[in-house]
Amino acid sequence: MTRRYDAVVVGAGFGGMGAAIELKRLGLHDLLILEREDDLGGTWHVNRYPGLAVDIPSSTYSYSFEPNPHWSRLFAPGEELKRYAEHVAVKYGLKPLMRFGVTVTGARWQGEHWEVSAGGEIVTARYLVTATGFLSMPRKPDIAGIDSFRGEVVHTAAWEPCDLTGKRIAVIGTGATAVQLIPELAREASALTVFQRTPIWVSPKPDLPIPPAVRKVFARLPLVQRAVRWLGSSVLELMMISGVVRYKQLRVANRLAELWCRAHLRRQVRDPALRDKLTPDYSFGCRRPTFSNDYFRTFTRPHVHLETSTIDRVDETGIVTADGRTEVDVLVLATGFDLWDTNFPAFEVIGRDGEDLGAWWRQNRFQAYEGVTVPGFPNYLSLNSPYSYSGLSYFTTIECQMTHMRRLFTAMRSRGASTFEITRRANDEFLDRMRTKVKQNTVFSLGQCATARSYYFNQHGEATLLRPTSTASAHRAAASFPVSHYDFSPSPSLCISTTRGAP
Known part of the structure; x- marks a missing residue:
């Protein structure tokens, strides 16, 4: 049976x-x-x-x-x-x-x-x-010719360790995953081109190491860590309620979140044309926002290029847009999930x-x-x-x-x-x-x-x-x-x- x-x-x-x-x-x-x-x-x-x-x-x-x-x-x-x-x-x-x-x-x-x-x-x-x-x-983009590309193609959800030093890399997508990945790729690539369809709201990331002494306190006094958790959860809840759920009643809070992200972008990107490309034209909260201290700054590096023209097709060695062609060794698909x-x-x-x-x-x-x-x-x-x-x-x-x-x-x-x-x-x-x-x-x-x-x-x-x-x-x-x-x-x-x- x-x-x-x-x-x-x-x-x-x-x-x-x-x-x-x-x-x-x-x-x-x-x-x-x-x-x-x-x-x-x-x-x-x-x-x-x-x-x-x-x-x-x-x-x-x-x-x-x-x-x-x-x-x-x-x-x-x-x-x-x-x-x-x-x-x-x-x-x-x-x-x-x-x-x-x-x-x-x-x-x-x-x-x-x-x-x-x-x-x-x-x-x-x-x-x-x-x-x-x-x-x-994982979602593979519906782009003509993508299967004909002779270089390496990798989706972020199927990443395998590889040496990218000196490679010409193209990234398709600028969601939360790409925000984490792009600064890392820029450290290895000889040339990095990011193909952006939709910009993302990004705010500063208050990321700090947690000292061993604090971790010992958390282990010995769980109530302390619970208090920290409650504080963090309260901040996230405030963001969610003000930015998304209670938008009608708290539009000003949503607007302040946008201004906070815009100020972060302005501090890191001085070029107004580049800054304009990286600025969303939709309301904060319509798409999942994220945190990063180095995403925007990466685009100011000389070997990093932000491409906002629509991709026409991919051929054996690169990506073709209405504005030209980019030769690529490695194609990274940060195109999210279906x-x-x-x-x-x-x-x-x-x-x-x-x-x-x-x-x-x-x-x-x-x-x-x-x-x-x-x-x-x-x-x-x-x-x-x-x-x-x-x-x-x-x-x-x-x-x-x-x-x-x-x-x-x-x-x-x-x-x-x-x-x-x-x-x-x-x-x-x-x-x-x-x-x-x-x-x-x-x-x-x-x-x-x-x-x-x-x-x-x-x-x-x-x-x-x-x-x-x-x-x-x-x-x-x-x-x-x-x-x-x-x-x-x-x-x-x-x-x-x-x-x-x-x-």
Whole structure:
């Protein structure tokens, strides 16, 4: 007989690990965590490009229940996030539950359990959790001739160590990843050309090393680090609320953020023509802003060129624009990820009555109740869902969803049930409430976002990624949503295992 798990979690990044930790706390120990990569960590395993670092203070980018006193800097480098992920997996007993190098291609609800197609086999589970991440499908630009280029082509999400000294490098893209990468490439390249379609809002980065003495205090007095975390989270929340969520009421704060970024650019770039090219023409917050102390300054170096002409094509040895041609040895694609076409969901999910989740989302708007559950898909938790991302730290979102899971499973068990499904009425009311808030208050509807080309917007032009409320509101909702919004039912033929298992 096919083994049945309590739950299958797809994704071994911080989202999937957080879900698994919560499921174990709830008494579900027979778990299987499937990961397509060869190790855990999600984006912090896949991304290895030079300059990789967290772009918000490290103290806020971690589980609140598992603080890390050992960050070396205020904005920790990527390898430290990877080590932190390893630490969490070991401490909470998650590694024995993980299978690596397994690609999930589909999942189907079979009346009382999920059948998951993974790595050429079928695994079954009472519950299915998808934690495949928002930024997990690298996007290759649709540029004529790009496959004919005879030099080296590398996407930032598939970076391999290589010697770039003296090379002529071209970078396509100027998002948050490129902001970290470009200054590093400029130190090695003989010539660096950056092809920019959309400039980005960049503010100074208050990045400082954390002295060993301070780290010792954090380790011995966790309350001190919690206070630092609270302070950092409060600053990020203020930025999010004033810049994005409450744009209607706090336009002046949004304008001050723009002026702060413009002043930073003016200090680092004296050439008005170059400065004009690097200045966004969309409102602050329409696209994810970032921090850097050396991004703007890099463009003032003699061997670095900013190209804003549209790319016409790529040929065997270079890039052709309307203004000329650039010879290139290495082509770096900092073109981000495909959220809305190949993600949401990342693989086929078939629910009750043969409903296809991807098709349903595209036909009926992208939606999920409290960013977690979807009507017609019983016992399914979609962590990276529309309206789920709350605040500027991904861990805010993760812990809100963990809280939602705790309340949901506790209510289900108190009723002697083992199957849950959000009602369509509750889901529709939540969707209407979120859409109204986006339309009436946020920068996405009231600001100038037409030229931002932001991944916050789906292919229908709707900003359905971020939850348009404060973090405090999101936490309250996760802890107190009406359990009557769910339908619960027993499934006596398949009881939840209470024994610990391993894949």
